[in-house]
Amino acid sequence: QVTLKESGPALVKPTQTLTLTCTFSGFSLSSSGMRVSWIRQPPGKALEWLARIDWDDDKFYSTSLKTRLTISKDTSENQVVLTMTNMDPVDTATYYCARTHLNRWFDPWGQGTLVTVSS
Amino acid sequence: QSALTQPASVSGSLGQSITISCTGTSSDVGDYSYVSWYQQHAGKAPKLLIYDVSNRPSGVSDRFSGSKSGNTASLTISGLQAEDEADYYCSSYTGSTTYVFGTGTKVTVL
Numbered sequence: 001q002v003t004l005k006e007s008g009p010a011l012v013k014p015t016q017t018l019t020l021t022c023t024f025s026g027f028s029l030s031s032s033g034m035r036v037s038w039i040r041q042p043p044g045k046a047l048e049w050l051a052r053i054d055w056d057d058d059k060f061y062s063t064s065l066k067t068r069l070t071i072s073k074d075t076s077e078n079q080v081v082l083t084m085t086n087m088d089p090v091d092t093a094t095y096y097c098a099r100t101h102l103n104r105w106f107d108p109w110g111q112g113t114l115v116t117v118s119s
Numbered sequence: 120q121s122a123l124t125q126p127a128s129v130s131g132s133l134g135q136s137i138t139i140s141c142t143g144t145s146s147d148v149g150d151y152s153y154v155s156w157y158q159q160h161a162g163k164a165p166k167l168l169i170y171d172v173s174n175r176p177s178g179v180s181d182r183f184s185g186s187k188s189g190n191t192a193s194l195t196i197s198g199l200q201a202e203d204e205a206d207y208y209c210s211s212y213t214g215s216t217t218y219v220f221g222t223g224t225k226v227t228v229l
Binding site for chain 1: 120153164165171217218220223
C-alpha cells in the first residue's frame with residue numbers, strides 16, 4: 001500500500017523560507033519510473049502543481065514559481081523535500097505531495113499540510 | 120500557464136447524470152491524451168477518478184467516465200448519488216514537463 005504524508009511548519013512569516021517534507025512508504029524513489037510531485041491549494045481555491053522529482057534525480061518546476069522552489073530527495077529516508085523562498089501571504093495554502101504516474105497523473109495523495117503565511 | 124476552465128458549479132438530482140467540462144488549449148488538453156480527473160470532498164485530499172482521458176483506476180465506480188474532444192475534456196457522473204457531492208478537478212500534462220489543473224467544479228446533489 002502506497003502512502004504519503006506531508007510535514008512542516010503550520011505558520012511562517014513573510015520573507016521566510018518554507019521547508020516541507022513528504023515521507024512516503026510502499027515504493028522506493030530509487031526505482032525506475034518513480035516520481036513525486038508537490039501540489040498546493042489556497043483556501044477555497046483550485047489546485048496548483050508546483051514541482052516534481054524523478055527516480056533519476058531529474059527535477060521539474062512550475063514556470064511561474066521556479067525561481068523560488070527547490071525539490072530534493074533522500075532515498076534512504078523515503079522523503080522528498082520542497083523549499084520555497086520568500087514566502088508571502090498569497091502562498092497560504094494546503095500543500096500536498098503525490099506520487100506521479102508515468103508523468104501523467106497523481107495517485108495517491110498525502111493528506112496535505114496547511115501552511116499559513118502571516119506576521 | 121493558465122488554469123483549465125471548468126464550470127463553477129453543476130447540480131443534479133439523485134439518479135440523474137451530469138457532465139463537467141474542462142476546456143484547455145491546443146498546448147495541453149488538445150495536444151495530449153493525458154487528462155486526469157480528481158474528486159475532493161470537503162476537507163479531504165483529492166482522489167484520482169480518471170486518468171489518460173477515460174481510464175478508471177481499480178476501485179473507482181463505473182458511474183464515472185471521461186472523454187475528450189479537441190481542447191475540451193469531460194467527466195460524466197451517471198446515477199448521481201449523495202456521496203458524489205464534492206469538488207471535481209481536471210488536470211492535463213502541458214509538455215515541458217509541467218501540469219495544469221482546472222478551476223474546479225462544485226457538484227451539488229439535489
